[in-house]
Amino acid sequence: MRKRMKELPFAGMLRRVAVFAAAGALLVSCTKEYDGFPSAGNELRFSVSQQGEADAERAMTRATPVTENKFHDAFGVFGYSHLGEENWTDVAPKFMFNIEASTEDGTNYTTKDTYFVPGKGQNVTFLAYAPYGAEGLTLPERGTIGAPNYEYEVPQDVAQQSDLCFAVPATLKGGTEDGTVNLAFHHALTAVSFVGSKGMAYAKFSRIALKGLYGKAVYQSDGTGTVQWTDYSEPNSTYSLSLDPNVTISANGKEDKPITTEAQTFMLLPQDLANAELEVTFKDQQFEWHTLTASLSDREAWQPGEHVTYTIKIVEDRLIIESVDVTAWNKHKEVDEEGEPAYLPERLKIGDYFYSDGTYSDGGLRWIKEDGEYVIASPKPTPVASKTVVGIVYATFRDHPDRFGKAERDTLLRQYGREPRGLVVAVKNASSVKWYNDDESPESGLPKTNRPSLCYKDISGLANSRHIEDTHGFSDYPAFKEATEHQYGALTKDAKTTGWYLPAAGQLWDVFQNLGNIKSLADESLQTSEQFVGNDAISISVEEKARLNSWLSGIEDADIFNPENDDKAIWTSSESNAGYAISWDLENKNSTKILYFHQKGLSAQYVRPVLAF
Incomplete structure (x- = not known):
């Protein structure tokens, strides 16, 4: 069952009290009649609370970022009065226009005049910005109908650069007994x-x-x-x-x-x-x-x-x-009661669409709950129509820095002068080929990864691929060749990636664990297991496999991972021994052989390239 959600920071909960310790504000009014509608007789109050704090401090200077423990000395309020069936965006803010709510003690915010809750039939929608009178901020003209647009010019003096915040619209229904309005601010800069x-x-x-x-x-x-x-x-x-x-x-x-x-x-x-x-x-x-x-x-x-x-x-x-x-300092960020972090739509994260020009867009992940449940936006965002989706982000450097191989990191630093941002798995298989051309394969010189712990640690398919190319060439290693030459939605020269390559065993492990949220792969006992590959029972449910493939929904021509009744596995660039390479097969009916190995030159398996950017 979904937990009750609250917004942070500055997302006040509606309370039936007169004074708010977190940053509660008493806002007031001199008249008990609005646009011909009588007042309900209850004073209007604004709550601007902060996560779990009984006393909110004020920001030390204008340039100090406000946090859960600090907020601005004052904010400006706009109030739009409208009939119950009307939309507030069709009227001007006549109820309040840039009314200052300020505090002297960092606890109670007050205004010069007193305002009351309107009577039944008359609603009021409130918007606000902070700090009041922010340097460089130009307000809309009085009488402007609809949601306000604010012009902002960043002050040259850093000391005058405010942590500019805006509140989400909040509507108070006329006639309510509780005059509390919850204003949830978010950071705009x-x-x-x-x-x-x-x-x-x-x-x-x-x-x-x-x-x-x-x-x-x-x-x-x-x-x-x-x-x-x-x-x-x-x-x-x-x-x-x-x-x-x-x-x-x-x-x-x-x-x-x-x-x-x-x-x-x-x-x-x-x-x-x-x-x-x-x-x-x-x-x-x-x-x-x-x-x-x-x-x-x-x-x-x-x-x-x-x-x-x-x-x-x-x-x-x-x-x-x-x-x-x-x-994530963060704008209007949602967390649940246990403080689990959310992901912003514009922030790079797993599940995002990756395009041929090196850009990405929101794939819909909103937060990961403590029990591992993924919460996805509804409806799930769709790809940008004018671009070609070539991959799905399966790891980010910000969240998974220890899962980026040295070769991937060094390549991006050398070629583009920056640290990695993410790892991407292709939305299509490059082909179905043998790992090596002949039944009897020679010693390749790659490290042997015949235990789950070694598979999990092998996270640089780029290093493996370069070793094969530099030592043997790709002519007898079709899986490596097909991955490197993968051409679906060919990457542009501006993409700034490593280019496609055959993933290492640990990289496909991350693809399945992160995108499929497969619980058994996240088990530390499996990640450190010293048994031979194939002897550990790995349980993958129908729901987990469906979740993995759900990231490919809505992408034209995408190949799902291991279709039902398909007997092909997916190659990795990791070796088990001289004659066998590590492979993954999510459709394998024997659950102990999902992470397994196949003879390099005996049968064709899928090639699913990855890249770093």
């Missing part, structure tokens, strides 16, 4: 911070700047709570922060050190980084000043509600971005 790597040379930083950014856009309040920025300016804005005092990073320190403080967090528009650069000014150990830049063009786009932290280092005369940490 991206927070950006910087850390100095412990492995860098000595540097004393005096300035850090972000260049080539979009600095102005329009926020569209569509009534659903979805963050929508449109009408961006040209990407020619620069945001510079002088560090006073300067921040010193010692050579080869014991731990990373923050360069920007919490109050120095950049609050910027969500955006693509095609033109973006990072620039730093620092003094080296010889007391000489330098200014270095690093491109952000290959980095993942900033999303609303994310806190992106770049760990940087100076190596000789180069500025290097060592790592990027993205935390």
Whole structure:
């Protein structure tokens, strides 16, 4: 049974109390009649609560990101009065227009006037933004009908860059006895911070700047709570922060050190980084000043509600971005009562569609519950019609960094100067061929993975494939050749991937475990088993196999994994011994042989390529 859900952060629960400790607000009114409808006589109140906190602190400065424990000093409220059968988007906010609700003690928010709940037949829908009077925010004109659009220009001064938040529309029915309105705020911007790597040379930083950014856009309040920025300016804005005092990073320190403080967090528009650069000014150990830049063009786009932290280092005369940490700081993010995390539609995650041009789109995963249950959006998102789906994301570097092979990581770093983002399995089989051309195969030189523990650890099909190509060539190894030359929805030159290759045993393990949510494969006792392959009982239910193949629904020409009554397995690039290669067969009626092995040159099995990007 589904657990009752609540929204975090700033997602207040409806309560029948007069004062709210979390961030409860008393909002008021001088009249007891609205547009000819009498008041119900009950005072109107707004709740802005925060996860499990009895007392909410205020953000220390405008630039400090608000969290579950902190919120802005004040927010502005818009109220749309409308008849029960009317839509609030068809009227103007005459009930309230930019009414300030503020707090002195960080607990109770109040307004200058008092407002009352309207009588039966007259509803009011409320929207809000925070902080009140945010620097750079232009409000819609009074009397504008429908959901408001806000123009926003990011202030040049980082100290004036607000953690801009907007509330999801909330409707109060007239005549209700409880005048409490729950306002659920979400973050509209991206927070950006910087850390100095412990492995860098000595540097004393005096300035850090972000260049080539979009600095102005329009926020569209569509009534659903979805963050929508449109009408961006040209990407020619620069945001510079002088560090006073300067921040010193010692050579080869014991731990990373923050360069920007919490109050120095950049609050910027969500955006693509095609033109973006990072620039730093620092003094080296010889007391000489330098200014270095690093491109952000290959980095993942900033999303609303994310806190992106770049760990940087100076190596000789180069500025290097060592790592990027993205935390779900997050916009209007849903969690259940146990605090299990949700996945945003725009955030890369397992199940997303991967296209031939190297882009991806939402596949529908919303959160994974504590018991392992997957919750999928309904209806499930469909692929972008103008693009060709070539694969499904089965692992992300953010969530599964230890499941990326060294060859995959090194290739993307060398070719594109960035860390991996995800792993993808093809939506179609490349072919059905033998692993090796002849019945008697020679020693290949690949590591032997004849135990489940070794299969699970073998996660670099790219390294296996390169070994075969460099040592033997592909002419006698058709499975490797077909995977590498897979042409369905041919990848474009801008895709920035490793290219397709024959997956290792551990990579197909992750495909089935992650996309199928197959419980037995997640069992640590199997992942560490030292029995010979084929001796461990692996139970895969009909429901788990259906869940695995459900990610392929709606994709034209997609091949499901191991169709019913199909006797072919799926090859991996991992060897069991000189004559046999590891294979997976989800349709095998003998449950102990789902992870098994086949003679390399005896029979044809499926080739299902994977890639890293």
